[in-house]
Amino acid sequence: MWRFPAEAGSNGGGAFVLFYIFCVLLIGLPVLLSETLIGRHGQSSPTLSARKLAVESGASPYWEAVVGIGVVAAFLIVSFYCVVGGWVLYYVWQFLSDLFGSGVTGGAFHGVEIDTIRAFFPDLLANPGLSVGLNLLFLAITGFFVVRGVSGGIEVMAVWLMPLFFVLLVAITIYGAFGGAFGQAMDFLFTFEPEKLTGEVMLAAVGQAFFSLSLGVAGMVTYGSYVGREVNLAGTSTIIAAADTSVALIAGVCIFPIVFAAGLAVDGGPGLMFQTIPVAFQSIPGGTVVGLLFFLMVTVAALTSSVALLEVPTAWAMEKFKASRRTCALGVIVAAGLLGTLAALSFNTMADFHPLGFIPLFEGQGMFDVLDGVTSKLFMPIGAILVCILVGWVADARLVDSENGLDGALHVFWRFLVRWACPVVLAAILFVGLTS
Structure with a gap:
């Protein structure tokens, strides 16, 4: 909801989108199946699942460090991701306030200057108390579901909040189709212009496919450990990848008609969600209600992601320290x-603090950007490369074959992708990330 439209807008639309779909199929799906395979085979915490697969294949138990990288990455990501979740809560409050203040018929923030609406976001970033408070509030909501466990918290959230998310997404998309510049948006998203498919765009598409499926952060290894033996992992992984990609595409179809109808630029990058979109709602009928529903929808989407991320280090801690879920979850939450808090303060009172400033790659970056960069440029691609090596080269082929749910030509093709294509592409992403 946040990153895909921003990336599509910044990278020329159709060329990026179509190559992104290609990358999900040939890069994302094979790695996704590999991660769930490790978890289901081990039926334990991420690191112990990797250790079990390695030991039963006659390899070193230290291969558990492969998934350990992902556990650390998940913890670091959820730390700054809840800051972004707090930003979303802030806009929910802004639209709620506007609803009670000006009614439902006009555009959002009726009578408010565009520059004032655009200033909401930088003003939020500059306010340390508000930024930290919203971050902790979103983290507390996330922790509520994780503390309640898989069946009492995570499954309840999936059963109730995910359908709500889809209803809101479809409703706002239909609204945009009739009330926005739908044709212009469809042309932008799905017209393939070969000249726009540059090396930079291709790498951005691969990175987005990888990021969108949450690979390299041990999340799918964790959830794979909860999957019963009767489940076909290949089919389940395909459903996950298809659902994830569908939501990304619908998000584009939802957002861009409204942006085009308002005559705004689509290449706003990460600010598209928090500056361009609120301005767009100003000019459309019922913009206050639609804007409120939109950010409620984004809140649900962000919450499901943060819960998935927080579950990873919680599951690891439970196995490592033999403690209760409540104790481990609360420890991770703190x-x-x-x-x-340090990430939220990096936009204001700690803006001059550069924790890794001595490294050229992170020179001049605050805590938020460092956490983002370390995880996306280092931990995620390295973790995924090592997962491919573990499953494709180290693990006993018989153990892998008994878990993956593939046979015939599909199995041969999957093994080729995991052993050769995926590591090469991920290594390219790692190289570009380190040198850009």
Whole structure:
């Protein structure tokens, strides 16, 4: 909801979108199946699942460090991700306030200057108390579901909140189709212009496919450990990838008609969600209600992601320390809250603090950008490359074959992708990330 439209807008639309779909199929799906395979085979925490697969294949138990990288990455990501979740809550409050203040018929923030609406976001970033408070509030909501466990919290959220998310997404998309510049948006998203498919765009598409499926952060290994033996992992992984990609595409179809109808630029990058979109709602009928529903929808989407991320270090801690879910979850939440506080303050009172400034790659970056960069440019691609090596080269082929749910030509093709194509492409992403 946040990153895909921003990336599509910044990278020329159709060329990026179509190559992104290609990358999901040939890069994302094979790695996704590999991660769920490790988890289902081990039926334990991410690191112990990797250890079990390696030991039963006659390899070193230290291969558990492969997934350990992902556990660390998940913890670091959820620490700064809840800062972004707090931003979403802020806009929910802004639209609620506007609803009670000006009614439902006109555009959002009726009578408010565009520059004032655009200033909401930088003003939020500059306010340390508000930024930290919203971050901790979103983290607390996330922790509520994780503390309740898989069946009592995570499954309840999936059963109730995910359908609500889809209803809101489809409703706003239909609204945009009739009330926005739908044809212009469709042309932008799905017209393939070969000259726009540059090396930079291709790498951006691969990175987005990888990021969107949450690969390299041990999340799918964790959830794979909860999957029963009767489930076909290949079919389940395909459903996950298809659903994820469908939501990304619908998000584009939802957002861009409204942006085009308002005559705004689509290449706003990460600011598209928090500056361009609120301005767009100003000019459309019922913009206050639609804007409120839109950011409620984004809140649900962000919450499901943060819960998935927080579950990873919680599951690891439970296995490592033999403690209760409640104790481990609360410990992770406190640690993530402290780190997230530093990330939130990096936009204001700690803007001059550059924790890794001595490294050229992170020179001049605050805590938020460092956490983002370390995870996306280092941990995620390295973790995924090592997962491919573990499953494709180290693990006993018989163990892998008994878990993956593939046979015939599909199995041969999957093994080729995991052993050769995926590591090469991921290594290219790692190289570009380190040199850009």
